Amino acid sequence: MSKTADELVIMVVEDHAFQRKTLIHQIRTLGYQHLLEAENGITALALCQSHTVDILFCDLRMPGMDGMALLRRLSLGGFQGGIILSSALEDDVVDAVLRMSAAYGLHVLGRIDKPSSPQQLRQLIDAWSPASAPLAQKSGLTLSVDELRRALDNNQLLPWYQPKVAFASGQWVGMEALARWQHPEYGLVSPAVFIPLAEKNGLIDQLTDVIINKSLQDCHLWEQIGLSLNLSMNLSTTSLIEGDLCHFLINQCQRWGVNPELITLEVTESSFVQDLGKALEALTRLRMHGFGLSIDDFGTGYSSMQQLALLPFTELKLDRSFVDRCYADPSHLAIIESSIELARKLGLTSVAEGVEDAQTWQLLTQLGCDICQGFFTARPMPCNELQHWHQTWQARLPTLISH
Numbered sequence: 579m580s581k582t583a584d585e586l587v588i589m590v591v592e593d594h595a596f597q598r599k600t601l602i603h604q605i606r607t608l609g610y611q612h613l614l615e616a617e618n619g620i621t622a623l624a625l626c627q628s629h630t631v632d633i634l635f636c637d638l639r640m641p642g643m644d645g646m647a648l649l650r651r652l653s654l655g656g657f658q659g660g661i662i663l664s665s666a667l668e669d670d671v672v673d674a675v676l677r678m679s680a681a682y683g684l685h686v687l688g689r690i691d692k693p694s695s696p697q698q699l700r701q702l703i704d705a706w707s708p709a710s711a712p713l714a715q716k717s718g719l720t721l722s723v724d725e726l727r728r729a730l731d732n733n734q735l736l737p738w739y740q741p742k743v744a745f746a747s748g749q750w751v752g753m754e755a756l757a758r759w760q761h762p763e764y765g766l767v768s769p770a771v772f773i774p775l776a777e778k779n780g781l782i783d784q785l786t787d788v789i790i791n792k793s794l795q796d797c798h799l800w801e802q803i804g805l806s807l808n809l810s811m812n813l814s815t816t817s818l819i820e821g822d823l824c825h826f827l828i829n830q831c832q833r834w835g836v837n838p839e840l841i842t843l844e845v846t847e848s849s850f851v852q853d854l855g856k857a858l859e860a861l862t863r864l865r866m867h868g869f870g871l872s873i874d875d876f877g878t879g880y881s882s883m884q885q886l887a888l889l890p891f892t893e894l895k896l897d898r899s900f901v902d903r904c905y906a907d908p909s910h911l912a913i914i915e916s917s918i919e920l921a922r923k924l925g926l927t928s929v930a931e932g933v934e935d936a937q938t939w940q941l942l943t944q945l946g947c948d949i950c951q952g953f954f955t956a957r958p959m960p961c962n963e964l965q966h967w968h969q970t971w972q973a974r975l976p977t978l979i980s981h
Contacts, residue, residue, distance in 0.1 A: 588633045588703070589614040591622040591648065592664065593640040597692060601635060601664065608700055619643030623651055631659045633687070633706055638665045638675060646675060653682035660706040663689040669906050683768070688934055688953070701936070704970070705953055721761075723779040726772055730784055734760050737793045739964060741956040741971075742808070742929065745943040748975045750968055752808030754844070754951065755793040756958050757785065777814065786817045791830055794841075796961050798834040810842040810872065818845060818856075824863045842870035842893055858889060865890040872929070894921040898932025901952070905941045918947050939978065 588610055592598035595617070602613055614629060616622035620643055625631070634652075638645035649661065661684050665672050672689055679686045687702045729735055737755040744751050759767040776782040790811060797809050817823050831838050843864060845857075861871055872893035896917055904910045914930075921928035930942050933952030942950065956967055 585612070586610055586632045586703070586706075587612045587614065587629055588635070589616060589622065589625060589629075589631045590635045590664075591616045591619065591640075591645070592635070592637040593617050594637075597637075600693065604694065604696060604699055605703075608696060608703070610703070619645070619648035619651070622648055623655075626652065626655070626657065631657075633660045633662060633703060635662045635664045635690070638663065638667055638672070646678065649675070649679050649684060650682060653679075653684055657684065660685050660687045662687050662702050664692065664694070665689065666692040669903065673903075697936070701954070705957060721764075721767065721771060721775060723775060723781070725761075726759075726775055726779070726781060729759055729761070729772075730781065730788060734762070735785060735788050736760065736960075737789050737796070738958040738960055739796075740951060740958040741964065741967060742810075742949050742951045743955050743971070745930075745939070745947050745950050748971075748979050750807065750971065751949065752810065752842075753964075754810040754812075755789060756812075757789050758958075777816070782814045783817050786814055787826065790827065794830050794834045794836050797836050797840065801836070806840065808840055808842055808870070810844055812844045812874070818860050824860060824867065827864070827869065828867055838868035839870070842872050844872040844874040844895065846874045854888070861889055865892075891926060893927045893929055894924075895929045895931055896947075898952075901930045901932040901938065901942075902934055903938060905937050911941075914942070914947075915945060918942075918945050921948075922946065936978075 588605055590598055590601050590605070590613070592601065592615075598615055598617065602615055605613060614625050614631065616625055618640055622634070622636075623643075626634075634657075636645045636648060640648075643651075645663070645665070652661075661679060663672060663675060663679075663686070665675075676686055676689065687705050690698050690702065736758055738758045739753040739755055741750055742752045742754065743749060757769050757773065759769075759772050761767045773782070773785075776785045793809060793811055797807075800807060813823070827841070827843075828838070830836075831841065845861070865871055870892040871890060872895050873889075873891050874895045874897075894917065896914060900910045900913050900917075904914050918928050927948045928946075929949040929951060930938075930947050931951045933939055933942065933950050933954045935954055938952075939950065939954055955971065959967060
């Protein structure tokens with residue numbers, strides 16, 4: 579569970595004394611009292627060795643050890659806290675550092691501008707939850723296929739959920755189930771590590787079945803307490819084209835008393851480019867039984883338009899590479915606008931993935947996008963944290979809708 583304001587330890591790393599003191603003051607006025615400060619990367623590393631830092635604000639341009647070198651050193655040291663970049667540098671430079679940090683396995687919450695607003699600070703700090711941070715993959719960490727097999731047998735694979743909300747009303751309308759591995763030694767392992775391992779070694783179908791079964795079981799429990807929410811699940815290429823996925827899904831929905839119309843199955847373009855005939859048969863059969871179908875990562879493949887015309891999709895999911903900070907990139911904004919309009923004309927639900935700040939939220943609301951999914955509204959979380967998230971989200975909602 580998330581720590582309270584009294585428990586969080588926050589560090590500000592900034593070489594400019596006035597800016598450092600100003601940011602410290604802003605954070606303190608938000609109710610956070612356990613604050614550390616460092617004027618350079620060397621001091622920051624030393625403090626991280628003697629304190630358990632939950633959130634680290636990192637300037638990029640500093641003399642000696644700059645922010646990028648500090649982030650690399652933090653990664654090598656297995657830093658498990660959240661990272662917030664603090665920089666006045668150009669967007670493309672900061673975006674590159676964000677990608678670099680993710681590649682190092684760091685848990686990046688986002689960036690703040692100089693100067694920052696209290697709302698921006700509150701939003702990013704509130705997004706931090708130790709349980710939601712994937713394990714920073716240590717150098718040399720390898721997981722074997724035998725470990726993955728044991729994990730499947732020993733119930734270590736489970737779904738986490740990222741809530742989705744409607745742009746127009748802000749209401750909670752659904753969530754996406756995402757596979758997680760709770761490793762007994764390494765903690766929470768990123769799906770970027772074990773999904774390729776499963777695909778390469780013929781375990782992806784078994785993994786998919788496990789996530790589907792557990793997600794539908796959770797869906798059954800939600801309906802019992804009056805939550806009728808849409809549940810999205812990802813399908814792999816092999817699961818879609820090989821085997822009898824449709825039969826398995828129908829049986830599991832019957833087992834748990836879940837209406838297939840509440841389930842949306844997400845497929846990427848590569849899933850049907852490989853064997854269009856089999857994919858068309860499988861997807862049409864799923865639609866015939868009431869399941870919704872979403873084309874994931876729309877716009878990243880060469881055949882998006884063709885597939886929309888050929889296959890019975892109900893949802894168009896805008897790729898995060900176009901959504902993130904689309905207000906700052908005219909070409910990405912043009913793609914987003916045309917995709918939302920296309921979805922509207924085709925009668926599809928439009929879902930924006932990767933909404934991470936208020937400005938993107940407001941812009942997509944104005945453009946008429948239907949559903950929001952991203953860190954701005956919610957991070958992926960275990961099932962038992964959804965109720966607490968919903969209460970927190972409802973408290974934020976009046977301010978967002980009023981804008």
